[in-house]
Amino acid sequence: MEIYQLRTFVTVAQQGHLTQAAELLHLSQPAVTAQIKALEEEFGVALFERYPGGVQLTEAGKLILPDAQQILAQARSLLYRAKALQNEPKGKVRIGTIGVPGRLKLGPWLAQLRESYPLLTVQTTHGISVGVLNEVRKKMLDAGFYLGRNPYQNVNTVPLSEIGFCVALPPTMAHLQDADWKTLGSALWLGLSQFTSLADISQELWRSQNIAPKLVGEFDEEATLLELIKSGVGIAILAERTAHRYAADGSIVLWRNGEVATRALLQFIYSSDREKDPMIDMLIKALRTTWQEESACLIQ
Incomplete structure (x- = not known):
């Protein structure tokens, strides 16, 4: 059973006529007939009764039609979803984490990234602040978290909290x-x-x-x-x-x-060379959204 066969079945059922269905499907009438026959053989039941003015569904055909329509609707939905993903940002980012994940709001942030950019893959590496800072500086990590004063001009910071x-x-x-x-x-x-x-x-x-x-x-x-x-x-x-x-x-x-x-400043850090990098921009936008939402929940 193929999607195109189900599409032909539904179209014939809606038109009640093989020739009209063939015109809509841009197929020849023999091709439409062959597809209906193939479905009937696979299902083991007749789907249409033929009469001089066209065709009409058998009782079995009437029962099968709603399922066929549902499958076609799901197939269209899948196609639209796939086309929408063509323009979705994609790739893998390596993030250095430190200390307790809850302090970084790591869970809500990664959930926000997943919701906003479903094709983005995040890999976290747990370490200590100076190690994360050095790996970001050397571009071994795309970004990370750091606690304290950043001594490097080639590493940009986004302040999160004190x-x-x-x-x-x-x-x-x-x-x-x-x-x-x-x-x-x-x-x-x-x-x-x-x-x-x-x-x-x-x-x-x-x-x-x-x-x-x-x-x-x-x-x-x-x-x-x-x-x-x-x-x-x-x-x-x-x-x-x-x-x-x-x-x-x-x-x-x-x-x-x-x-x-x-007191010490908790910051999100990334290489200054990547200031205009769309990937870094996505990480920061999701991060700011997460921290704003978390703060709003605390205030309420």
């Missing part, structure tokens, strides 16, 4: 929760890998408070820092929402009841 950071203490250091900076500076802090933006953020904080803490180890993930704080290894800064979530169950203690000690 993230507050709190000083998180182990429960064993709860006596320091109201301490001044000089006292905090004499306590043990968790060291941070140079490849994470938290290292720069922490160092800027220490410089601003004129302290130089003794560091324990070198770590590169917020989840690792959290576990080490819980275990009493040392102090570190954590993103405000994360800090308050874990302080609520008593697994960590927050300095000055969770006062924000410093």
